Amino acid sequence: MEERDDFRLGLVATNLTDSAVDPQLYAARLFVNGEPSPAFDLALNGVMPAGWDVLDAGAATSPVEWRLGKALFPEPGEYRLALRLETGDRDPVEVSDTVRVAP
Amino acid sequence: MATFARARRASAQQKETVLGAVRNMAQKPASSRVPTSASPAAPWSFADVAIAPRATGSTALDAEERDGPVGQSAVETAPAQPAPPTQPAAPAPAAPTSPVSPASPATTSAPAIASLTMKSAPSGAADTRKRVGAGEEVAFGASAVGTWTASAGTPAGPSAQSWLWKAPAVAATVTITLTAGPQTATDTITVVAPDSISMRNAGSHTAQVGAGGACMLNEVTFNPRDLCLGAIQWLEVPGPGTSIDGFFNKYSAATLHHDPNPNYALVNDSNIMEPGPNNGARDHCSWHSTDGPYSDGAFEWIVPNRYIIDGEAASDGRWFTDTTQHFTMDAAGNMTITKAGAST
Numbered sequence: 001m002e003e004r005d006d007f008r009l010g011l012v013a014t015n016l017t018d019s020a021v022d023p024q025l026y027a028a029r030l031f032v033n034g035e036p037s038p039a040f041d042l043a044l045n046g047v048m049p050a051g052w053d054v055l056d057a058g059a060a061t062s063p064v065e066w067r068l069g070k071a072l073f074p075e076p077g078e079y080r081l082a083l084r085l086e087t088g089d090r091d092p093v094e095v096s097d098t099v100r101v102a103p
Numbered sequence: 104m105a106t107f108a109r110a111r112r113a114s115a116q117q118k119e120t121v122l123g124a125v126r127n128m129a130q131k132p133a134s135s136r137v138p139t140s141a142s143p144a145a146p147w148s149f150a151d152v153a154i155a156p157r158a159t160g161s162t163a164l165d166a167e168e169r170d171g172p173v174g175q176s177a178v179e180t181a182p183a184q185p186a187p188p189t190q191p192a193a194p195a196p197a198a199p200t201s202p203v204s205p206a207s208p209a210t211t212s213a214p215a216i217a218s219l220t221m222k223s224a225p226s227g228a229a230d231t232r233k234r235v236g237a238g239e240e241v242a243f244g245a246s247a248v249g250t251w252t253a254s255a256g257t258p259a260g261p262s263a264q265s266w267l268w269k270a271p272a273v274a275a276t277v278t279i280t281l282t283a284g285p286q287t288a289t290d291t292i293t294v295v296a297p298d299s300i301s302m303r304n305a306g307s308h309t310a311q312v313g314a315g316g317a318c319m320l321n322e323v324t325f326n327p328r329d330l331c332l333g334a335i336q337w338l339e340v341p342g343p344g345t346s347i348d349g350f351f352n353k354y355s356a357a358t359l360h361h362d363p364n365p366n367y368a369l370v371n372d373s374n375i376m377e378p379g380p381n382n383g384a385r386d387h388c389s390w391h392s393t394d395g396p397y398s399d400g401a402f403e404w405i406v407p408n409r410y411i412i413d414g415e416a417a418s419d420g421r422w423f424t425d426t427t428q429h430f431t432m433d434a435a436g437n438m439t440i441t442k443a444g445a446s447t
Contacts, residue, residue: 026308026311026387026389026391027308027311027391038354038358038390038393039357039358039360041389041390041391041392042358042359042360042361042390043362044387044389044391045361045363045387045388045389045390045428046339046361046362046363046364046386046387047323047337047339047363047364047366047368047376047382047383047385047386047387048320048364048382048383048384048385048386048387049364049366049381049382049383050378050379050380050381050382050383051383052383053383053384053385062366062380062381064364065365066362067362068357068362070355070357070360071355071357071358071360074355074357088310
């Protein structure tokens with residue numbers, strides 16, 4: 001529990017197409033044990049990271065990370081994190097991982 | 104009267120020469136910029152998500168008409184030479200006025216200084232302005248070759264008739280001194296740090312905004328605008344949610360914590376945030392959706408803002424103002440967000 005503040009949640013996106021796109025990363029949502037995380041929703045506030053509005057062909061966004069450990073893990077236990085990007089014009093993308101928080 | 108007329112003609116010739124040199128300097132391209140990260144890159148890894156399918160500025164001559172003579176002692180356009188004390192000029196020229204203050208007796212020629220800022224101010228203030236932004240560059244020219252020094256910013260220049268000076272990173276009143284032989288001339292520049300931020304709602308992720316949500320994408324302007332702040336970079340400092348009331352009490356303090364972009368963002372020569380290697384063009388103020396049931400409530404982030412100038416380390420960042428991002432909710436599920444003059 002005392003290490004929660006060291007936890008980092010990060011995101012990099014790469015444009016695999018041959019033209020510039022709006023990656024729509026601001027539409028990403030984080031689910032914790034199946035429930036959307038309001039902390040992640042609020043983490044998208046502030047100066048937009050580079051590449052989040054227009055991402056050139058073949059380019060990757062600069063790494064972004066958030067210190068959300070205390071918000072995501074209020075008590076000891078096992079947490080299933082799923083980051084999902086679902087927009088109307090592309091196939092959904094989801095990555096997931098499990099974090100175990102000891103007392 | 105004859106003396107006055109002669110002095111005026113000589114001064115006009117002299118200033119043309121001085122300003123010619125200054126204008127030539129002011130045409131130099133601006134140096135490239137390197138954005139600064141406020142935090143070192145971390146070896147984190149959670150997910151790699153692949154995405155498939157100016158020109159109209161006034162001159163020092165204009166400034167003379169507005170502010171008074173740049174220098175009106177009887178000065179030749181060639182490098183100034185001190186007059187032998189046994190051969191005083193007669194009659195003595197009129198007493199010089201600001202901004203040139205020759206230290207030599209009235210019987211000798213004194214150098215004159217003129218200046219042009221390398222960048223124009225967004226407000227349209229003349230490039231001969233004496234108020235400049237932190238880190239702004241100013242081209243100085245003189246009627247004589249001499250040694251340049253400054254009480255702050257670039258401390259000194261070579262022996263030359265012109266000099267490109269860079270303002271310090273913090274507010275200051277700076278004396279620029281030209282020493283030509285036994286004579287000196289001075290100019291005074293006021294350096295101003297950014298003092299506030301204004302935002303304008305320039306768009307929204309409309310399609311993403313759902314029930315109980317709001318969003319705006321803000322254009323960010325740095326003040327004051329009567330000088331150029333294009334040398335600064337900007338950072339928001341994290342902090343807790345405060346004044347939490349009503350609807351928002353159901354969220355934990357950790358959830359309502361503000362964790363903005365940890366990298367300094369670039370600012371262009373119009374004093375507006377511009378895209379850089381670590382930042383986009385807009386400040387994102389949003390909570391795209393919230394779950395009901397809804398009720399009246401509010402909370403806010405008091406955001407400390409820091410700046411550095413190009414080339415400084417992130418650790419050099421200095422506070423200059425706080426902004427407030429305020430969230431309100433009503434019982435019908437309407438969320439409103441305001442920040443620095445902008446509103447959803």
